[in-house]
Amino acid sequence: MIRRNICRLLVSNIDTLYCKRHFTNREKLIHSLIENAVDRSKIINSRREWGNVRQTILNHEQNRKHYTMDNIDALILGFCTTRKEYELGFSYLQFLKDENIKPNLATIGKYFKLLYHCNEKYYFIEKKKNPEDEEYILKCYQDLRSDYPILDSLSLENTILGVSMTHEWKKCLDFMEEIKITTIPNNISYSAIISAAFLNNEEELGWQLLEEMFRNGRNPGSVIFLTYLSNIGKMKNTAYGAEKLERLFTFFHENDFKCDKEVADAISSLYKKLDNHSSFTQVSYKGVCNNCHLKLNNYEVGQEEFDDLKKKLFKNVIIGRDLFVKTNPAELRKFQNFINDMDCFDVVLDGLNIAYSAGTKHSPQVLSAMVAAVVSFFVNQKKKVLVLGRIHMNRWPKEHWGYVTNTCSVFLTQNISQDDPYLLYCALHSGKDTIIVTRDLMRGHKFLLKYPKDKILFNRWLSQRQFQLLRINEEGKPIFRIPPSFTSVSQKNDDIWHIPYENETQVDKNDFHKSWLCLKCR
Ligand SMILES: [Zn+2]
Structure with a gap:
């Protein structure tokens, strides 16, 4: 491989990079600059080359003191981690050591992050240790603590990534408590400490933190489960191993958690290894x-669960989002009166959503025929139907629209930017078994529910009640994607x-x- 002179390439390309107009953001510019250096030669391992990259960024006329001696090292290390150019990152660290440049708080944070991303599989799953890394991590940590007795939450999160890969991993529990004073620890720091607990045979602690992580709405990284599975793989007692797998699957079931393909592969291999x-x-x-x-x-979803969910959705989603702010007072009164006197419906339809399901450019004749076809499908099954729509639908040709207004209840609004909260409101008000017909997935609403268990119930209820119109066939019959007759969650059948x-x-x-x-x- 021909080694190229990074500096020369940088200098020759730098102006072109800065001149490109679509690079408006300075950070993007700088990243492009390093990227340019990296792409042209994967090997930067001389001090002079790194020195040149560093100086070129610092001295560039477009830099305008945004990147300084204080943050340039963290910037370059962060870039190497994001691009998964770990070796390049380590070569930069070596450069800093050789040049006797003392890493500051931000640089050490990025170093821990780089090390974690590069070594998580090696350390937690393959269970291999590198005493030199461990020694260096702890040294950096001690320096950090003596220079900065109080760390901010971001630095603490990065410190967890480093220290979790040492024999002093339990210190991370204290860091977690420090973080919790201001915020909830992020996904990766939870994942690191839980993996460390599993690796070091503190299984109950691992499970406890995993439960806490879910309660806090954080998503576990695969490394947690891969570490747990690799522990089981090393056990001699297969009955004990089977018990531990049972615990994992029950956890998946209770938390409605779907693992990724890598974890599924590991489960499959382990199952076979246990002779199953x-x-x-x-x-x-x-x-x-x-x-x-x-x-x-x-x-x-049980009646009690539904009633509880309904209460929370009314409070958080409907009222919390000021659904009615854009509605005029008269319309709001009308809607409230309608809801107060509302019957229970078997089916609630989003009229406009159905009409537009084949595109918005069709004539009112076609749009109204679409809604009528869907209404007739349910009316023929003796279902009580409610159609939500807009006032302008009253101007649609009477042939089809007349059928709709004569056979079911219709509530039309004037100017509402979002129809789905209305739909949700009516469906919830109507009852647990009401069918909702819309193509809108309405999944955004679950983020307004605080507790993960409520989000699970909301998803479950919606996925069991929602019909999505796919098309109207040649005979005028609507074809729906109907709710599957099983729940897509880990489960034991026999x-x-x-x-x-x-x-x-x-x-x-x-x-x-x-x-x-x-x-x-x-
Ligand atoms: Zn099966």
Whole structure:
């Protein structure tokens, strides 16, 4: 490989980079600058080359003192971590050591982050230790503490990443408490400390923190489960191992957690290693596993759970978001009167959403025919239907719109930017078993619910009640995507565990039935 002179390339390309108009953000510019250096030669390992990269950024006319001697090192290390150019990052650290440049708080933070990302698998999952790294991490940490007795939450989070990979990992528990004074620790620091607890056989502590992490709405990294699984893989007692897997799957079930493909692969290999059956499989829309042919469970939302959810949604989603702020007072009164006198409906339809499902450019004749076709589908089944829509729909041709207004209840609003909170309001008010017809996924609302358990229930209720119109067929019959008759959650059916996992290649969320593990003990 021909080694190139980074500095020369940088100097020759730097002006072109800065002159490109679409680079408006200075950070983007600087990143592009380093990227340019990195892309042109993956090897920067001479002090002079790093010195040149550093000076070029600092001295560039566009820099305007944004990057200084205080933050340039953290910037370059952070860049190397983001780009997963770990070796390059370590080479930069070596440069700092060789030049006797003492890393400051931000640089040490970035160093811990780099080390964690580079070594998490090696350290936690393969359980290999590097005493030199450990010594250096602890030295950096001690220097840091003596220079800065009080650390901010970001520095503490980064420190956790470093110290979790040493024998002094339990110090991270104190760092977590310090962070909690101002904020909730982030995903990666929770993941690091939980992995450390599992690695160091403090399993109960690991589970306790994992439960806490979920309660705090944080998402666990795969490293946690891979560490836990690799522990089981090392056990001699297979019965004990099976018990531990059972605990993991029950946790997945209770928290509605879907692991990723890497974790699914690890579960599958471990299951086979324990001399059991493991198959990657699909589950039919009716909930039948292609492998064992068992029917998966549908976990209905109970009446009490629904009532509780409804109370919280009314409070947080409907009132908390000032749904009615954009509505004029007369319209608000009208809606309130309507709700107070409202019957319970079997079906609540988002009229405009249905009308526009084939595009917004169609004539009112076509739009009204779409709504009428959907209404007639439910009316023919003797369902009580409510259509929510806009006042202008009253101007639609009477042929189809007349059918709608004669056969079901209609509530029309003037100018509302969002229809889905109205829909949600009416559906919740109507009752647990009301069907909601809209193509809108309404998933955004769950983020306004505070507790993860409530988010799980909301998703479950919605996924069991929502019909999505796909098209109207040639006979004028609506074709819906109907709720699947099983719940897409880890579950034990007879003695067989079914574990869903997220597949990155699977873009369509409706393909949830395609990636499952079917696990059977011998
Ligand atoms: Zn199965």
